[in-house]
Amino acid sequence: xxxxxxxxxxxxxxxxxxxxxxxxxxxxxGVAVIAFVTALGGGTIRDLVLGHFPIRWTQHPEYIVxxxxxxxLTTVIARYMHHLKRVFLVLDAMGLIAFSLIGxxxxxxxxxxxxxxxxxxxxxxxCGGMLRDVLCNQVPLVLRRELYAxxxxxxxxxxxxxxxxxxxxxxxxxxxxxxxxxxxxxxxxGGWKLPTFSYQQRWD
Amino acid sequence: xxxxxxxxxxxxxxxxxxxxxxxxxxxxxGVAVIAFVTALGGGTIRDLVLGHFPIRWTQHPEYIVxxxxxxxLTTVIARYMHHLKRVFLVLDAMGLIAFSLIGxxxxxxxxxxxxxxxxxxxxxxxCGGMLRDVLCNQVPLVLRRELYAxxxxxxxxxxxxxxxxxxxxxxxxxxxxxxxxxxxxxxxxGGWKLPTFSYQQRWD
Amino acid sequence: xxxxxxxxxxxxxxxxxxxxxxxxxxxxxGVAVIAFVTALGGGTIRDLVLGHFPIRWTQHPEYIVxxxxxxxLTTVIARYMHHLKRVFLVLDAMGLIAFSLIGxxxxxxxxxxxxxxxxxxxxxxxCGGMLRDVLCNQVPLVLRRELYAxxxxxxxxxxxxxxxxxxxxxxxxxxxxxxxxxxxxxxxxGGWKLPTFSYQQRWD
Numbered sequence: 001x002x003x004x005x006x007x008x009x010x011x012x013x014x015x016x017x018x019x020x021x022x023x024x025x026x027x028x029x030g031v032a033v034i035a036f037v038t039a040l041g042g043g044t045i046r047d048l049v050l051g052h053f054p055i056r057w058t059q060h061p062e063y064i065v066x067x068x069x070x071x072x073l074t075t076v077i078a079r080y081m082h083h084l085k086r087v088f089l090v091l092d093a094m095g096l097i098a099f100s101l102i103g104x105x106x107x108x109x110x111x112x113x114x115x116x117x118x119x120x121x122x123x124x125x126x127c128g129g130m131l132r133d134v135l136c137n138q139v140p141l142v143l144r145r146e147l148y149a150x151x152x153x154x155x156x157x158x159x160x161x162x163x164x165x166x167x168x169x170x171x172x173x174x175x176x177x178x179x180x181x182x183x184x185x186x187x188x189x190g191g192w193k194l195p196t197f198s199y200q201q202r203w204d
Numbered sequence: 205x206x207x208x209x210x211x212x213x214x215x216x217x218x219x220x221x222x223x224x225x226x227x228x229x230x231x232x233x234g235v236a237v238i239a240f241v242t243a244l245g246g247g248t249i250r251d252l253v254l255g256h257f258p259i260r261w262t263q264h265p266e267y268i269v270x271x272x273x274x275x276x277l278t279t280v281i282a283r284y285m286h287h288l289k290r291v292f293l294v295l296d297a298m299g300l301i302a303f304s305l306i307g308x309x310x311x312x313x314x315x316x317x318x319x320x321x322x323x324x325x326x327x328x329x330x331c332g333g334m335l336r337d338v339l340c341n342q343v344p345l346v347l348r349r350e351l352y353a354x355x356x357x358x359x360x361x362x363x364x365x366x367x368x369x370x371x372x373x374x375x376x377x378x379x380x381x382x383x384x385x386x387x388x389x390x391x392x393x394g395g396w397k398l399p400t401f402s403y404q405q406r407w408d
Numbered sequence: 409x410x411x412x413x414x415x416x417x418x419x420x421x422x423x424x425x426x427x428x429x430x431x432x433x434x435x436x437x438g439v440a441v442i443a444f445v446t447a448l449g450g451g452t453i454r455d456l457v458l459g460h461f462p463i464r465w466t467q468h469p470e471y472i473v474x475x476x477x478x479x480x481l482t483t484v485i486a487r488y489m490h491h492l493k494r495v496f497l498v499l500d501a502m503g504l505i506a507f508s509l510i511g512x513x514x515x516x517x518x519x520x521x522x523x524x525x526x527x528x529x530x531x532x533x534x535c536g537g538m539l540r541d542v543l544c545n546q547v548p549l550v551l552r553r554e555l556y557a558x559x560x561x562x563x564x565x566x567x568x569x570x571x572x573x574x575x576x577x578x579x580x581x582x583x584x585x586x587x588x589x590x591x592x593x594x595x596x597x598g599g600w601k602l603p604t605f606s607y608q609q610r611w612d
Contacts, residue, residue, distance in 0.1 A: 018401070019403055021347070021401065022401040022402055022403025022404075023403055023404065024343050024347075024348075025348065025400050025401070025402045026343075026347045026348050026400065026401060027347065027348055027349075027397060027398035027399065027400050027401070028398050028399055028400075028401060029347065029353045029354050029357075029398055030344075030346075030347025030348055030353075031401050033330075033347055033353070034347070044253065048252055048253075048456055049452065049456075049463055049466070050462075050463075050466070051461030051462055051463070053255030054254075054255055054316075055253055055254075055255070058253070058254070058316055058317075058320045061317055061319040061320070064319055064320075064323065065319070075401040078401075078403050078405075079405075082405055112462075112466060113466075113469055115469040115472055115473070116466045116469070116472075119472065126441075130543070134338060134542060134543065135334070135338065135343070135344060135347070136343060137341065137342060137343045137545065138545060139432050139434075139543070139544060139545045140438075140543060142438075143429070143432075143434045143435065143437065143438025143441055143442070143543070144432075144433065144434055144435055144438060145435075149437045149438075149441070150437050153437075193435060194435035194436050194437055195435065195436055196433050196434065196435050196436075197426070197429060197430045197433070197434060197435070197436055197439050197483040197486075198430055198433045199427055199430025199431055199486050200430075200431065201486075201487075201490055222605070223607055225551070225605065226605045226606055226607025226608075227607055227608065228547050228551075228552075229552065229604050229605070229606045230547075230551045230552050230604065230605060231551065231552055231553075231601060231602035231603065231604050231605070232602050232603055232604075232605055233551065233557045233558050233561075233602055234548075234550075234551025234552055234557075235605050237534075237551055237557070238551070248457065252456055252457075257459030258458075258459055258520075259457055259458075259459070262457070262458070262520060262521075262524045265521055265523040265524070268523055268524075268527065269523070279605040282605075282607050282609075283609075286609055338542060339538070339542065339547070339548060339551070340547060341545065341546060341547045
């Protein structure tokens with residue numbers, strides 16, 4: 001089940017990357033690059049940091065084809081996509097959570113400590129979007145937007161907590177997934193934000 | 205032969221990095237850093253993603269010395285360099301192609317699949333320039349410029365296609381090189397560009 | 409001794425990251441991310457490039473807790489911090505030097521060549537700040553500021569030179585530390601800068 005959600009997730013992330021590339025007037029090659037980086041960059045950074053070789057996508061050519069196709073398709077259907085805004089937000093939330101759970105699992109399977117597993121889950125969830133924004137020359141959205149990265153944190157903590165309690169992995173995945181999705185949708189619906197830290201003082 | 209072209213390539217890339225640093229008024233240390241990252245960053249990212257340790261340049265101190273020297277030399281001769289614009293563009297094209305071919309070969313020697321080899325070639329070819337632009341706080345040029353990254357793709361596909369046909373590696377390298385160089389020079393000459401994707405709609 | 413300085417160093421770097429995040433009005437999650445990346449990003453890049461797995465911080469959960477706590481604490485005490493500017497600058501200088509010495513040592517322990525050890529020291533010293541600035545969408549300060557990255561270079565060269573002369577490691581560390589700190593403080597005090605390279609010519 002998580003695999004299906006994962007495939008939907010990288011597709012949706014690729015599309016969000018393609019739209020960001022379009023906002024910078026990139027050519028279609030740039031669109032493909034940003035789509036790829038947005039969808040698979042988070043997992044790549046996780047695998048690098050955990051020393052988990054070979055990197056996951058290098059063993060799954062179908063992921064590469066999928067995300068690049070999704071990116072290029074987006075250039076054609078972009079004009080109609082805002083009608084699907086709500087569907088898109090839900091799929092994006094599901095992707096964020098799937099990424100986080102997969103990241104946690106990879107780290108735990110490699111016997112990393114709990115805190116590193118949480119970091120790995122969050123890296124998988126948010127680094128793709130951070131790379132997208134850096135390549136599009138803007139401050140990463142995930143560091144400023146309404147509860148997004150925090151959802152990833154909550155999902156990872158919930159998953160690891162239930163695991164420590166000895167809950168069966170499948171049930172645990174389902175519960176963490178449902179909990180994270182509920183939180184994210186509530187956050188979108190209510191416009192929940194974390195407090196912001198503003199600091200304008202110059203020391204020089 | 206490819207080694208000589210490679211050394212020219214990293215020199216030229218280092219110089220392009222130094223000029224980009226100059227546009228941002230960096231100090232000479234910054235110039236050295238950007239020269240290094242532009243010239244050797246693409247190969248570094250390729251080696252990281254393929255899990256190819258030790259990273260190539262760590263075994264070749266002479267590359268480090270070469271690219272930093274080229275970067276610093278550029279600060280002295282920059283004012284005369286625009287006279288050499290055409291030479292520079294040709295050398296840059298040769299470098300892009302050499303990088304791509306080397307990247308492909310490294311991945312194939314590690315038994316990665318064809319599609320990963322193509323990705324590795326492109327990463328080697330374009331990631332150095334992307335890192336340069338990110339560090340200089342601009343949207344990567346390679347994602348917007350006239351046929352550049354696409355030349356890398358064509359070269360990789362050509363090289364791997366001929367290899368599948370059983371063509372001898374030396375001949376294959378020469379043919380792919382010539383094909384890529386022709387395409388790149390035609391693209392510069394004709395100002396060929398890929399179609400651009402513009403998307404200005406905000407969803408919020 | 410170097411461990412204590414190292415812990416102070418990552419705390420100070422985390423705080424500088426948090427202030428940079430505050431200048432971009434990030435939420436507290438973003439503050440934690442930037443604090444983490446600034447403090448531990450340099451060592452991460454060094455470990456990746458050297459192929460030194462597992463990455464150091466993944467084995468030290470206390471580092472993760474420390475830097476994130478320091479980042480979050482900064483949001484509370486930021487308004488008083490400019491009174492401590494001088495203390496902060498000295499601690500920051502000590503951190504830069506500790507990072508550089510640790511980076512050198514890691515590379516030497518892995519039998520990398522001298523020039524790679526120098527690069528490793530500098531990567532540890534300056535890459536955290538570079539990542540911080542890239543994520544905050546500005547040209548890295550270390551590439552433009554008064555003698556900073558160069559201090560890292562001097563420390564690495566000094567440390568390796570004394571090591572080649574057969575000086576005992578503890579004495580060597582103390583001497584390199586003192587030398588680097590003196591240089592950095594003199595540079596701040598005198599406003600020493602490297603010459604800048606400005607290049608505004610467009611070729612297009």
